[in-house]
Amino acid sequence: MKKWLTMFIAAMMVLVLAACTTSESSGDDENKEDKGSDESAEKVLQLNNGMEPTSLNPPIGFDAASWNILNNLMEGMTRLGKDHEPQEASAEKWDISEDKKTYTFHIREDAKWSNGDDLTAGDFEYAWKRLLDPETASPAAFLGYFIEGGEAYNNGEGSEEDVMVTAKDEKTLEVTLTAPTNYFLNVISNPAFFPVNESVATENPEWFAEADSFVGNGPFQLAEWKHDSSLVMEKSENYWDADTVKLDKVEWAMVNDTNTEYQMFEAGDLDTSGIPADNAEELLESDKAIIEDQAGTYFYRFNVTEEPFQNAKIRKAFAMAVNQQDIVQYVTKNKEEPAYGFVSYGFKDPSGNDFREQNGNLIEHNPEEAKKLLEEGMKEEGYDELPPITLTFNTSDAHASIAATLQSMFKEALGVEVKLANTEWNVFLQDQKDLKHQLSRSSFLADYADPINFLESFTTDSSMNRTGWSNSKYDELISNAKAETDEAKRWEYMYEAEKVLFEDMPIFPVHFYNQAVLQQEGVTGMVRHPVGYLELKWADKQ
Known part of the structure; x- marks a missing residue:
């Protein structure tokens, strides 16, 4: 892994990058030629988000389906640079107290919202406290627990006034942490910490739901949003660093099939594409292939409140029936590393040891032991046969292929018939949160550069x-x-905690992520952060 992963890692671009885009004129060959040959023509990048964003409300859109779009429509105090390290963004500078617990951010005088309003420290205070407000029910609220008073407020044990985020004046924000946190500037580059225009949100609580009401502060502004179909961003002339932005528009499609996406790429209707497994060997060797590091884990969750997975031995039996190496070699075929623990490669401890290598393999493919554990677990529960089991995944050809492979592995190793079910993303996610699944696919992308995440x-x-x-x-x-x-x-x-996790086995890992994509010639400057955010501020298209 690259040296920068020592300081900053992350995750989840495979699904989002495995997709591309169309525009209303995408089938017009004459228009395409004009764009490529006329220096004065609009520069329009065509990408695919794979699916409808979960939400463009920063504390709610805490997933890869929302991050790529949010990260280009908005901006926090810091933004990840081309080197994947946090750099000055809405904040032009900051001061850190001697005890490393208090940060004072100084917002740029020329930082504005897309509607022309000045960006203020009050907008950040409002947004960060909304992130922690229990009424918001943000899945990202835990990231704010670094802030003094944040966890107590979110848990209903404290008040908003106890949260140590204060706008000292129009352009100065002071934040006090519970303890020194050397990766705090990484944490606040996450979209969960983007500001919210308080006056706009107060007037319209659903400001984020449609293009004509959305107000951001990033390199691009939301111009059009046809839900579940497409989304268009235009360069924001109010952005403080607008001179750096070279693209005029970014058109996003929402296609969740990698083969369709690849066909669109081949037809010239998309500027990037995921790599279909059937063509992977050939395409990964092409000049258009890009493979970059990413920290994150593709895994499955057991619902331990549902039979038969209340039993640890039965969970371990299913986990040990999985052959991770076969999945990456014969199913996904994108040169991923098989996962035998949860924390991915790339995190170095104080002695310079990689976390994954130091903590070793915590699960292994062992069908004989799996069969034995299944029999023991069934005896403990008094089962003559297992209750019906359903494996659930959200709609995607890649997820479907892995699910079908697991179904075969469970049948071969355990003699267990498992039913497969797929649902659309938003329904799937809510049902998973509500513990309505027995066994379901999942993914984790690092939000900041530390294994604790x-x-x-x-x-x-x-x-x-x-x-x-x-x-x-x-x-x-x-x-x-x-x-x-x-x-x-x-x-x-942290080493011991991961071992405890695998002793009880409420999850089992499949593979660690990487970013394997195809990119058209003439497209430059796209930055794919290991944390899973796609950066278009520096992108260009010839």
């Missing part, structure tokens, strides 16, 4: 848990890791 998802009260699993020892280890200032001790807590 992977592991904190499975604490008892985490909105990201979605398994029904609770373990007091695990919760204590994560709590200790977050409070520990001695780095060596902090990493030991």
